[in-house]
Amino acid sequence: MKIAVVGTGYVGLVVGACLAESGNDVICVDKDASKVRMLRRGQIPIYEPGLEEIVRRNKAESRLTFTTDLPKAVKASQIVFIAVGTPQGEDGSADLQHVLGVARDVARAMDGYRVIVNKSTVPVGTAEKVREIVRRETTHPFSVVSNPEFLKQGAAVDDFMKPDRVVIGAEDPRGAELMVALHKPFTRTGAPIMVMDCASAELSKYASNAMLATKISFMNEIANVCDAFGADVDLVRQAVGSDRRIGTSFLFPGVGYGGSCFPKDVKALVRFSSDKKYEFKILKAVESVNELQKRVLVKKIDAHFKGNLKGKTIAVWGLAFKPKTDDMREAPAVPIINTLLEKGAKVQAYDPEALKVARGIFGSKIAYASKPYDALRGAHALAVVTEWQEFREPDFVKMRKLLAEPVIFDGRNIYDKAQMKSHGFTYHSIGR
Ligand SMILES: NC(=O)c1ccc[n+]([C@@H]2O[C@H](COP(=O)([O-])OP(=O)(O)OC[C@H]3O[C@@H](n4cnc5c(N)ncnc54)[C@H](O)[C@@H]3O)[C@@H](O)[C@H]2O)c1
Numbered sequence: 001m002k003i004a005v006v007g008t009g010y011v012g013l014v015v016g017a018c019l020a021e022s023g024n025d026v027i028c029v030d031k032d033a034s035k036v037r038m039l040r041r042g043q044i045p046i047y048e049p050g051l052e053e054i055v056r057r058n059k060a061e062s063r064l065t066f067t068t069d070l071p072k073a074v075k076a077s078q079i080v081f082i083a084v085g086t087p088q089g090e091d092g093s094a095d096l097q098h099v100l101g102v103a104r105d106v107a108r109a110m111d112g113y114r115v116i117v118n119k120s121t122v123p124v125g126t127a128e129k130v131r132e133i134v135r136r137e138t139t140h141p142f143s144v145v146s147n148p149e150f151l152k153q154g155a156a157v158d159d160f161m162k163p164d165r166v167v168i169g170a171e172d173p174r175g176a177e178l179m180v181a182l183h184k185p186f187t188r189t190g191a192p193i194m195v196m197d198c199a200s201a202e203l204s205k206y207a208s209n210a211m212l213a214t215k216i217s218f219m220n221e222i223a224n225v226c227d228a229f230g231a232d233v234d235l236v237r238q239a240v241g242s243d244r245r246i247g248t249s250f251l252f253p254g255v256g257y258g259g260s261c262f263p264k265d266v267k268a269l270v271r272f273s274s275d276k277k278y279e280f281k282i283l284k285a286v287e288s289v290n291e292l293q294k295r296v297l298v299k300k301i302d303a304h305f306k307g308n309l310k311g312k313t314i315a316v317w318g319l320a321f322k323p324k325t326d327d328m329r330e331a332p333a334v335p336i337i338n339t340l341l342e343k344g345a346k347v348q349a350y351d352p353e354a355l356k357v358a359r360g361i362f363g364s365k366i367a368y369a370s371k372p373y374d375a376l377r378g379a380h381a382l383a384v385v386t387e388w389q390e391f392r393e394p395d396f397v398k399m400r401k402l403l404a405e406p407v408i409f410d411g412r413n414i415y416d417k418a419q420m421k422s423h424g425f426t427y428h429s430i431g432r
Helices: 010-021 033-040 051-060 070-075 097-109 126-137 156-161 173-186 198-229 233-241 262-275 281-304 333-342 355-365 396-402 417-422
Strands: 002-006 025-029 064-067 079-082 114-118 142-146 166-170 193-196 313-317 346-350 381-384 407-410 426-428
Touching (some): 002 010, 010 064, 010 079, 010 156, 025 070, 114 126, 126 142, 126 198, 142 173, 142 198, 198 233, 262 281, 281 333
Parallel strands (some): 313 346, 381 407
Antiparallel strands (some): 142 166
16 A cells, blocks of 8 residues: 655654555655655654664565655555654643645545555544545545554554554544555564444543553552561562563553653543543543652662762663663653752663763763763762663673662662672662
């Protein structure tokens, strides 16, 4: 099929590359000319495992191209995906200006039937808004489809290639049939393609993210109660997770959730529910627990140094909001580092992929290490903020030698308490 994907960010680039990988001709559109130039040169603007290879392969085989020319891309395509950002607006609602603006531009460029697909995460009722705009701007026939994306950053290519499910919201069979056909190659192992009305499809995405955020905040609160009573959240987590009704995933406490999706999607769901006079009480609590949780690690650091962080140097391992991405949008590392700086501490940070992004956020306010052990040199403590694989089995003897004081604050519970003790570290973690 001939596909255009408008918005070539974390979602659009993965969707475009994966659709090209299954044999479609894909044009990726972005308004950011420098991003398009990079992609044309074969450079990938983000870090996402496996993405570079499929972009390179499909680009070389001319199935994947990049442009800033939206009208040309629309004219060459049967299906147009809208994958632009839906950032949080001032009142917590999703800001739809990019989505609706693209819908208008797509409609103006149409020269025949098109399927217009909302891939961006958008509040219930957006498909209807897009439909109205397109209807106003063109006399050509069209279908508007909601096709929320469930990929996880860090495993995005795999998630798109082998989805747990594909959700297609459609009000007419023509658009739905084309979308089902497009996704068939990705669901051969039996993952369901669920065709439903647009409102249900739109809500499915928010409900999934909100449920995951709820699990995280719930376990963070259990961890805090463990701390209060001297219980061990690892043991509690295993006991709880072995109940098949609950399951083991997303039960790991930490420094709070971040990223470009959970925080804004939780807020948006609260907000658009309130538009219908429904107060989403659980999610309001999920959000406030998460805000508090981002402070837990600094509280522990502050308590250890008896409220005096002036002149102390804290090494930070992990800046990205989660491993295997360079994304620092809403990353807990940001408030953690800012609070340490406010309290007079110095920060030496290391992250395998997010250093460039971090430089854009902190500038010269912190020091950057290009190797993990360099961050430890002379530091009075290490704070582990993101659980990258390479932090899991480090050389503890070397770490002890490099640190000025053998103190570790483990915001992700990646180390074994007994091992820490045997290596002579003072060790603080979450709920253990
Ligand atoms: N990041 C994720 O893990 C993820 C997962 C599922 C769904 N989503 C949703 O997908 C959407 C996109 O998220 P993202 O993380 O890819 O965002 P992003 O910010 O990485 O990418 C958005 C891209 O759209 C481009 N853009 C904006 N306006 C444009 C316009 N008018 N014309 C052409 N290009 C334009 C931007 O330049 C940018 O490159 C959001 O709604 C998000 O909630 C994200």
